[in-house]
Amino acid sequence: MDLEKTVGVLLSKNEQLELENDQLKSMLSVVKENIDLRAKMQRFNNDSLEDLTAPGRKPSSLWQNTIDERQFRKDLQQTKSSHEHRTSSPVDFKSFIQCSVHTDANEKEVHSCQAEVPLVVKGPERLLGEIAYQLDRRILSHVFQGHKRLYGFTLLNVPAKITEVSTHPLTGKVDEGYRLHLTQRHADLMEWLSQFGYKTTLHPPFTEFVVNNYGILKERPGDYSGMDCNNPDFLRNVIIKSAPKKLQKDLLLVLICLCNMTEKDKKPLLLW
Incomplete structure (x- = not known):
């Protein structure tokens, strides 16, 4: 009877986590949509300014552009209203999305999540993705301990x-x-990582975002590469020097979790 009760509780928790993940993906879609709308609004503003300053421009054209801009603002407001309270996602994840689509404050342009990453990602920057990837692999290897091939496995599925x-x-x-055994292993590990600040609704999509945008190391660094990848202090400095400031907090937390898992399983910090 106790086993059935435990199974029921764990299944219910898994369903809740799946629902939260779907809600987080929905929120990301909404935020991206609003960013696109704001970019369009900025272009409308620029066009209106050109109408005001361009010599010989017909008043009717300027008036029409003004009407179009007002209609656009109205549509934008309706879009915002229609998406309000769509999800009960935590505020900190919303903050992460908003931060991850901006560069540092001294930069002028607003970019998408992908555009924030340099067109050419260098070795130290790839380490950001490698750190996130290593934590994901470490978690999956712990949960699915009897499975050597983890192709297609992610923390989100x-x-x-x-x-x-x-x-x-x-x-x-x-x-x-x-199934109960694996579910319990996953739940126990998530509970253990939570004491370091890891959140199951925030950090799995965060690490996936980092890996997708920064990639991972193409090959294992050599002894003379100057990259001491198994030194936590070295990796911490890479995060501080290479990562956008608004991503550093969660990247440092990911590194802390990876270091603690290393202490737990007595393996090197980065596995190859």
Whole structure:
């Protein structure tokens, strides 16, 4: 009876986490949409300014542009209103999205998430993605300890992958005992990481964002590369010097979690 109750609680928690992840993705879509709308509004403002200053411009054209701008502002406001309170996602994730789509305060332009990353990502900057990737792999390797190949596994699809690996490929029958075992391993690890500030609704999409935008190291650094990748102080300095200021806090937290997992499993900081 206790086992059934535990299974029910864990399944309920997994469903809740899946729902929160869907809500976070929805919020990201809304934020990107609003950024695009604001960029359009800025272009409308620039066009209106040109109308005011351009000699020989017909008043009717300026008037029409003004009307178009007012209509655009109205549409923007309606778009904002329609998306308000769409999700109960935590404020800190919303803050992360807003921060990650801007460069430092001294820069003038507003970029998308992808545009914030340099067109050519150098070695030290790739280390940012490598750190995030290493933590993700460490977590997945811990949860799916008996599986060497983790292709297609991400922190965002852990519940689905637990069900997948617990299902017999021929009969389609789910091994409930094994699924419960994996679910408990994942829940225990997330609870342990939470004491360092790790949040299951924030940091899995955050690390995925970092890996997708910065990439990972193409090869293992040599002894003479000047990159001491198994030195936490070196990696911390890389984050401080190379990462956008508004991403540094969560990147440093990711490094802290990785260091603590290293202490836990007695393996090198970066695994190859």
